[in-house]
Amino acid sequence: MAISAHCIPCEKNNCWIEIDVRDEQNRSFKGQKATLTDATGTSKTVTLKDGPTLVQGFAVGPVTVKLETQPWLKVAQSREALKEGETSQVPAYTDKLFGHDDVKREHIKVTSGDLCLTDPEQPLPEGHKAGQAQPPRFITKHSYVIEVKGYQLNTLRIGVFFDGTANNLGNPNSDPALTECIELERFMSQERVSTPDTESRAYQKAKAYAEEKKAMGWVNRINPNLPRGAVPTLGAISLKPYSFRRPEGKNNAGPGKKSVYVEVLMNRVVEGEYSRIPLHMMVEAGRAVGVPFQDWDINDPSLTLAAGAIKQPEVNLTKLDQHWAQAAIAQGVSKSLAYQLSPDTYKALRRDYLHHSASNQGLANPANTNKHEPSISKERRELIGNKES
Known part of the structure; x- marks a missing residue:
C-alpha cells in the first residue's frame, strides 16, 4: 500500500524517560512537582521520588524537564554548594546503578534556573540562571541523574x-513599644518581730539584687519601698517588703518571729x-x-x-x-x-x-x-x- 508524500507519520506515545534530580551533596528533591513535555506537546506532571522517577507515555525524541518555580526555588536555594576541596558524590552514585530497561544512567549538571517552569519573580544570581551550566538536553528512553548547582549559604x-x-x-x-511589668525575684527570711522589714536579711538581698540589675543597665533608678497594692513605679525597679507574724510558745503567747518577703518588681516601656x-x-x-x-x-x-x-x-x-x-x-x-x-x-x-x-x-x-x-x-x-x- 502506497503512502502519500503529504502524510505525516503518526507519533506513538509509548516512550519513557527516567529522571533523578539531586543536589551537590547527593540529596534528592523528593516531593517536588516536575512537568515533562515532549515535542508533540504531551505533558506529564509527576512528584519526584527519593531516587529515579520513571515517566511514560511520550513520543520519541526530546523532552523538557521543568519544576514549579516558586516551591522549586525555595528548596533549591536552601541547598548548599560544595565547599572548597569537596568532591561531588553524584557521578559515583550515577554509575552505581543501571536505569530503566538496564540502560546506562547519564550524569547531567544544571542550574536551578534551568529547571524553572516559569520566569522567577526576582532575577537569579549569576551562576544560577538558565543556560549558565551545560545546556541540558533530555531524550526519551534515557535515564538521567540531574545534579543541580548549590548555593553559597x-x-x-x-x-x-x-x-x-x-x-x-x-x-x-x-x-x-511594649510595657514590661514583671516580678524579677522574691526573697524571704525569718526575723524577730521587732526587726523592721527594711532591715531584714531578705530586704538586704533584694536591695543588692536590684542594685546589680541597675548596674547592668536594665533601669536607671530603684524605688526602695513600694506599698502593697501600689502599681510598680514606671522606669524603675521597685522593692515591695511585707511580713507575716508567726507566734511561738504555749497558746501562741511567746514573742514569736515573722516571715519577711520582699518582691523585686520592674516596670518599664521597651521600644x-x-x-x-x-x-x-x-x-x-x-x-x-x-x-x-x-x-x-x-x-x-x-x-x-x-x-x-x-x-x-x-x-x-x-x-x-x-x-x-x-x-x-x-x-x-x-x-x-x-x-x-x-x-x-x-x-x-x-x-x-x-x-x-x-x-x-x-x-x-x-x-x-x-x-x-x-x-x-x-x-x-x-x-x-x-x-x-
Missing part, C-alpha cells in the same frame, strides 16, 4: 541579644525598633549569597529605626544598623559584634530596647543567668558569644 552568628527584642522579628509592623536590625542583617546576608530578597527600604515606615517615644533613646540605631548590616555581608566569618559595643551602649540597649523576660512571663528568653555566677542575680556580667575566628 552564609551563616552569621551574632553574640548579642536579639530573642529578647520587643517585637516579633517576622512581623516588623507590630506595635513598636521595639531594635528588632529590625537583625531582620535587616538577615536580609543583607541572604542577598549577598544570591537569595532574591527585595532591597531594604529605610524610608518604609514599617522598617524605620526612629523611636516614637517622647524621650528619645540614647543609642543611635541608624548608625548601628549601617555597621551591622555591612558586617552581615562578610562570608566565612563568625564574629561577636557585641564585643564592639561600649559598656554604655550595651547598657542603653538593655534599658531601652530589650525585654528582661523572666522565664515565667513567656515573652522571650530569660536573662542570661548561670548558677556559677557569684552575684545574687546570677546574671552573666560579661558578654558570651562567638569570638572572631
Whole structure:
C-alpha cells in the first residue's frame, strides 16, 4: 500500500524517560512537582521520588524537564554548594546503578534556573540562571541523574541579644513599644518581730539584687519601698517588703518571729525598633549569597529605626544598623559584634530596647543567668558569644 508524500507519520506515545534530580551533596528533591513535555506537546506532571522517577507515555525524541518555580526555588536555594576541596558524590552514585530497561544512567549538571517552569519573580544570581551550566538536553528512553548547582549559604552568628527584642522579628509592623511589668525575684527570711522589714536579711538581698540589675543597665533608678497594692513605679525597679507574724510558745503567747518577703518588681516601656536590625542583617546576608530578597527600604515606615517615644533613646540605631548590616555581608566569618559595643551602649540597649523576660512571663528568653555566677542575680556580667575566628 502506497503512502502519500503529504502524510505525516503518526507519533506513538509509548516512550519513557527516567529522571533523578539531586543536589551537590547527593540529596534528592523528593516531593517536588516536575512537568515533562515532549515535542508533540504531551505533558506529564509527576512528584519526584527519593531516587529515579520513571515517566511514560511520550513520543520519541526530546523532552523538557521543568519544576514549579516558586516551591522549586525555595528548596533549591536552601541547598548548599560544595565547599572548597569537596568532591561531588553524584557521578559515583550515577554509575552505581543501571536505569530503566538496564540502560546506562547519564550524569547531567544544571542550574536551578534551568529547571524553572516559569520566569522567577526576582532575577537569579549569576551562576544560577538558565543556560549558565551545560545546556541540558533530555531524550526519551534515557535515564538521567540531574545534579543541580548549590548555593553559597552564609551563616552569621551574632553574640548579642536579639530573642529578647520587643517585637516579633517576622512581623516588623507590630506595635513598636511594649510595657514590661514583671516580678524579677522574691526573697524571704525569718526575723524577730521587732526587726523592721527594711532591715531584714531578705530586704538586704533584694536591695543588692536590684542594685546589680541597675548596674547592668536594665533601669536607671530603684524605688526602695513600694506599698502593697501600689502599681510598680514606671522606669524603675521597685522593692515591695511585707511580713507575716508567726507566734511561738504555749497558746501562741511567746514573742514569736515573722516571715519577711520582699518582691523585686520592674516596670518599664521597651521600644521595639531594635528588632529590625537583625531582620535587616538577615536580609543583607541572604542577598549577598544570591537569595532574591527585595532591597531594604529605610524610608518604609514599617522598617524605620526612629523611636516614637517622647524621650528619645540614647543609642543611635541608624548608625548601628549601617555597621551591622555591612558586617552581615562578610562570608566565612563568625564574629561577636557585641564585643564592639561600649559598656554604655550595651547598657542603653538593655534599658531601652530589650525585654528582661523572666522565664515565667513567656515573652522571650530569660536573662542570661548561670548558677556559677557569684552575684545574687546570677546574671552573666560579661558578654558570651562567638569570638572572631
